[in-house]
Amino acid sequence: MTNSDLDAVVAAVRERIDPDEAERRALAAAAAALESRVHDALADLPVDADALQVGSTARGTWLSGDRDIDLFVRFPADLDREELETYGLEVGHAVLPDGHEEYAEHPYVKGDYDGFDVDLVPCYDVPTASDIRSAVDRTPFHNAYLTERLDDDLAADVRVFKRFLKGIGAYGSDLRTEGFSGYLAELLVVEHGGFESLLRAAADWSPQVEFDPEDHGTRSFSDPLVVIDPTDPERNVAAVCSAENVARLQHYARDLLADPRESLFFRPDPPALDADGVRSHLDRRGTTAVAVVFDCPDLVDDQLYPQLRKSLTGVADGLDRRGFDVFRRATFADTETDGEGQGEAVLFAELSVAERPAVERHEGPPVHVRQHAEGFYGAYEDGDDHYGPFLDGDRYVVEREREFTSATGFLESDALFDVALGKHVESTLKTDGYDVLVGDDVAALAESFGAELGRYFAPRP
Amino acid sequence: MTNSDLDAVVAAVRERIDPDEAERRALAAAAAALESRVHDALADLPVDADALQVGSTARGTWLSGDRDIDLFVRFPADLDREELETYGLEVGHAVLPDGHEEYAEHPYVKGDYDGFDVDLVPCYDVPTASDIRSAVDRTPFHNAYLTERLDDDLAADVRVFKRFLKGIGAYGSDLRTEGFSGYLAELLVVEHGGFESLLRAAADWSPQVEFDPEDHGTRSFSDPLVVIDPTDPERNVAAVCSAENVARLQHYARDLLADPRESLFFRPDPPALDADGVRSHLDRRGTTAVAVVFDCPDLVDDQLYPQLRKSLTGVADGLDRRGFDVFRRATFADTETDGEGQGEAVLFAELSVAERPAVERHEGPPVHVRQHAEGFYGAYEDGDDHYGPFLDGDRYVVEREREFTSATGFLESDALFDVALGKHVESTLKTDGYDVLVGDDVAALAESFGAELGRYFAPRP
Numbered sequence: 001m002t003n004s005d006l007d008a009v010v011a012a013v014r015e016r017i018d019p020d021e022a023e024r025r026a027l028a029a030a031a032a033a034l035e036s037r038v039h040d041a042l043a044d045l046p047v048d049a050d051a052l053q054v055g056s057t058a059r060g061t062w063l064s065g066d067r068d069i070d071l072f073v074r075f076p077a078d079l080d081r082e083e084l085e086t087y088g089l090e091v092g093h094a095v096l097p098d099g100h101e102e103y104a105e106h107p108y109v110k111g112d113y114d115g116f117d118v119d120l121v122p123c124y125d126v127p128t129a130s131d132i133r134s135a136v137d138r139t140p141f142h143n144a145y146l147t148e149r150l151d152d153d154l155a156a157d158v159r160v161f162k163r164f165l166k167g168i169g170a171y172g173s174d175l176r177t178e179g180f181s182g183y184l185a186e187l188l189v190v191e192h193g194g195f196e197s198l199l200r201a202a203a204d205w206s207p208q209v210e211f212d213p214e215d216h217g218t219r220s221f222s223d224p225l226v227v228i229d230p231t232d233p234e235r236n237v238a239a240v241c242s243a244e245n246v247a248r249l250q251h252y253a254r255d256l257l258a259d260p261r262e263s264l265f266f267r268p269d270p271p272a273l274d275a276d277g278v279r280s281h282l283d284r285r286g287t288t289a290v291a292v293v294f295d296c297p298d299l300v301d302d303q304l305y306p307q308l309r310k311s312l313t314g315v316a317d318g319l320d321r322r323g324f325d326v327f328r329r330a331t332f333a334d335t336e337t338d339g340e341g342q343g344e345a346v347l348f349a350e351l352s353v354a355e356r357p358a359v360e361r362h363e364g365p366p367v368h369v370r371q372h373a374e375g376f377y378g379a380y381e382d383g384d385d386h387y388g389p390f391l392d393g394d395r396y397v398v399e400r401e402r403e404f405t406s407a408t409g410f411l412e413s414d415a416l417f418d419v420a421l422g423k424h425v426e427s428t429l430k431t432d433g434y435d436v437l438v439g440d441d442v443a444a445l446a447e448s449f450g451a452e453l454g455r456y457f458a459p460r461p
Numbered sequence: 462m463t464n465s466d467l468d469a470v471v472a473a474v475r476e477r478i479d480p481d482e483a484e485r486r487a488l489a490a491a492a493a494a495l496e497s498r499v500h501d502a503l504a505d506l507p508v509d510a511d512a513l514q515v516g517s518t519a520r521g522t523w524l525s526g527d528r529d530i531d532l533f534v535r536f537p538a539d540l541d542r543e544e545l546e547t548y549g550l551e552v553g554h555a556v557l558p559d560g561h562e563e564y565a566e567h568p569y570v571k572g573d574y575d576g577f578d579v580d581l582v583p584c585y586d587v588p589t590a591s592d593i594r595s596a597v598d599r600t601p602f603h604n605a606y607l608t609e610r611l612d613d614d615l616a617a618d619v620r621v622f623k624r625f626l627k628g629i630g631a632y633g634s635d636l637r638t639e640g641f642s643g644y645l646a647e648l649l650v651v652e653h654g655g656f657e658s659l660l661r662a663a664a665d666w667s668p669q670v671e672f673d674p675e676d677h678g679t680r681s682f683s684d685p686l687v688v689i690d691p692t693d694p695e696r697n698v699a700a701v702c703s704a705e706n707v708a709r710l711q712h713y714a715r716d717l718l719a720d721p722r723e724s725l726f727f728r729p730d731p732p733a734l735d736a737d738g739v740r741s742h743l744d745r746r747g748t749t750a751v752a753v754v755f756d757c758p759d760l761v762d763d764q765l766y767p768q769l770r771k772s773l774t775g776v777a778d779g780l781d782r783r784g785f786d787v788f789r790r791a792t793f794a795d796t797e798t799d800g801e802g803q804g805e806a807v808l809f810a811e812l813s814v815a816e817r818p819a820v821e822r823h824e825g826p827p828v829h830v831r832q833h834a835e836g837f838y839g840a841y842e843d844g845d846d847h848y849g850p851f852l853d854g855d856r857y858v859v860e861r862e863r864e865f866t867s868a869t870g871f872l873e874s875d876a877l878f879d880v881a882l883g884k885h886v887e888s889t890l891k892t893d894g895y896d897v898l899v900g901d902d903v904a905a906l907a908e909s910f911g912a913e914l915g916r917y918f919a920p921r922p
Contacts, residue, residue: 206829207855224855247828247855254835285848286818286866323786327818328860353814357747357788367708367922368667374715377922387746390920394668394685394708399789399920405747459851461828461838 006260013265017163019064030114041094049075054143061158069118074125088122105134129231141231149190157195158186167265168252170245176305178242199253251461270458272450275443281457287327288354289442290407294434296333296345297424307422312347314419324407325352332452354407364396411436467721471621474726478624480525491575502555506548510536515604522619530579535586549583566595590692602692610651618656619647628726629713631706637766639703660714712922731919733911736904742918748788749815750903751868755895757794757806758885768883773808775880785868786813793913815868825857872897
């Protein structure tokens with residue numbers, strides 16, 4: 001491997017992701033037209049405000065084909081919040097007559113302009129990042145910080161790095177991905193002076209890894225990757241980034257450096273599986289699959305996936321605690337509503353042990369702890385529904401009837417609600433019920449989740 | 462419960478265990494005749510020696526029906542060991558013309574006299590217990606210590622306590638039982654001033670419990686019960702007594718005090734099981750029984766049982782480590798040779814899990830430990846006999862083929878010899894082979910081990 005191999009790969013990637021002149025011009029024209037519409041709309045308002053384009057399309061770090069234009073409308077910092085929201089929406093609807101309202105920290109208008117997805121977001125024009133009144137007020141400072149530091153070469157490296165993160169599945173700070181945000185990607189490229197030097201550094205990271213570009217951090221974090229926000233000493237830009245995604249970047253950084261190839265940037269998913277494919281894997285593996293299937297709660301992904309993961313952990317712990325050893329697990333959700341109602345969500349687990357004996361061992365206190373020992377012995381002295389009490393070392397032991405001898409028995413019982421479930425998952429299961437699939441019957445999931453099952457049975461870093 | 466209830470029970474027990482006048486006279490006559498024979502035999506030897514009756518029959522603490530007479534022949538302390546052995550055997554054979562030689566610390570003669578089992582043991586006549594040249598030299602000091610302290614009432618209480626220990630299965634300092642020796646039983650009764658006060662104390666013990674009658678102990682022990690030998694400050698008389706037998710005494714002491722009854726002193730074993738009985742328990746319990754069956758190594762019990770237990774622990778750990786969860790286990794041995802060769806020995810285990818999937822999870826190093834991580838990934842990067850490597854948190858994981866998918870597969874393989882086995886058990890298994898029984902097939906063991914299986918499936922303290 002020589003540098004020139006990696007350079008050649010990067011050049012080939014750039015051929016595919018760098019916006020060409022026409023795309024740049026079209027975007028600049030759209031942005032200018034939108035800004036001018038904002039100024040027109042502002043002219044009718046009794047406040048002094050201005051428009052500011054932010055985000056990757058403002059900084060030349062977008063990938064060809066991205067169609068997002070973010071326009072922030074900055075209102076005076078002393079405006080009260082209600083007025084800000086009213087004026088913000090007024091401007092939004094004036095600029096994007098066909099737009100609709102969405103809600104982040106405030107309501108804002110989202111719409112289409114000339115083929116671009118436009119967000120028109122009101123914020124406060126505060127003097128420094130430490131004066132922000134709402135989280136979105138920070139964005140203009142991010143924009144200013146990066147714009148000042150990104151020359152054309154670095155912006156190109158940011159695009160390459162973002163494409164790399166997409167290729168390896170680590171791009172996005174949404175709570176489904178728990179990966180690297182665009183802002184984080186840009187800060188890392190700036191901090192390391194380029195894509196290749198960032199890769200070389202990441203290949204050798206030993207988390208916890210901390211960067212503090214402005215050397216102004218004031219608190220400590222427990223996250224594996226810490227990048228102190230240059231505009232906010234108390235914020236870790238990488239707070240959402242999971243240990244797994246940090247490891248993923250490390251793994252593929254090494255991989256790309258050792259064997260530079262374009263395919264890592266545009267990695268296809270493993271092929272989707274059909275029901276036969278699922279059965280064939282289960283047969284080869286000898287595990288028993290179980291699945292709890294229910295109507296997907298109607299939540300945004302950032303609420304849904306944490307709840308699904310929490311529920312999956314709860315169910316898996318509940319199975320493990322009862323002796324049904326979970327081999328691997330995953331959760332799937334069909335969030336594409338197709339007009340025919342919500343899709344399904346699945347808590348999926350492969351078990352090493354799906355059945356247990358009729359008896360379970362129940363350890364009592366040491367005999368010498370007299371009061372407890374007498375209580376325990378008295379409770380089990382009579383009756384023929386158990387074996388013992390007898391002694392194992394200095395303790396009483398009984399062998400009593402096991403509550404659940406099969407994993408499905410547990411999953412189909414009310415005991416499922418004793419485990420920690422996500423709030424809306426729990427209410428959905430309680431209210432609408434759920435199905436339990438076991439063994440080869442889970443193969444039916446391939447109809448809705450063939451792609452997910454394809455990834456599950458072809459796992460890779 | 463009143464004291465008089467217990468007193469009545471003790472009185473009834475004494476009716477059954479106290480030697481009557483005729484038994485006492487017969488024993489005294491036999492002992493006197495044997496002593497006189499010893500003196501006659503010693504008269505022919507060129508050394509000054511004397512005879513001393515020791516043991517429970519010397520101290521009035523034997524239970525009716527016991528037929529053991531222990532005679533020690535004390536030779537001068539400056540005699541060399543070879544002469545001691547020669548003279549000892551000479552006296553032995555003269556006194557017990559039909560006797561045979563056995564071997565403890567020295568060889569000695571054992572034989573029958575007038576229906577009594579007589580041990581004629583040579584020892585050194587040392588001035589104090591700290592001058593002993595061999596372990597048996599201590600016995601006369603034990604005898605002197607107890608004889609001085611045991612009046613008729615205490616001797617009677619010793620008999621009752623010994624019968625109680627037999628009834629609950631905790632009597633005997635052999636390495637099969639790991640219980641209370643006769644000497645330990647006598648010391649405990651003397652220390653507590655009687656049977657009932659000993660029971661009341663034991664019911665409240667909180668091990669480690671230590672007694673030092675002569676207040677001269679010089680070292681510390683980790684055993685649950687410590688009784689410093691009055692004749693040897695460095696010796697714990699209860700060293701062999703297991704935590705389980707200490708707990709057993711505590712349990713039954715409480716039981717007898719709460720509900721005094723004669724039956725605890727003469728507790729029958731649970732009924733033996735036949736093959737149908739074994740199958741019926743296994744069916745009810747839903748476990749999978751496995752048994753490793755082999756020719757019982759030709760060892761004395763004190764060597765055999767520790768080896769069997771070590772082997773059982775080794776095999777059970779080996780099963781557990783491979784995911785075949787051991788529910789309960791036991792070892793049985795048929796040490797009664799009947800002229801048709803040695804009996805069988807069994808390592809028996811009930812399993813909660815007898816089969817595992819074809820795959821097993823194999824965790825690699827954290828990705829950030831670069832050298833190990835690269836080595837692990839490289840080892841599993843290619844090939845289609847495994848799933849992964851993939852990431853779980855910051856670690857690599859692969860799912861590879863499991864070596865043993867069934868407990869019997871493991872037990873029938875050479876991997877059985879990777880676990881810690883007793884030395885002679887290991888050589889027997891290697892040389893003579895072994896059978897593995899599984900599931901209902903273990904019911905065949907009821908033919909030789911019906912009593913043991915009866916106890917196994919009716920466990921009690």
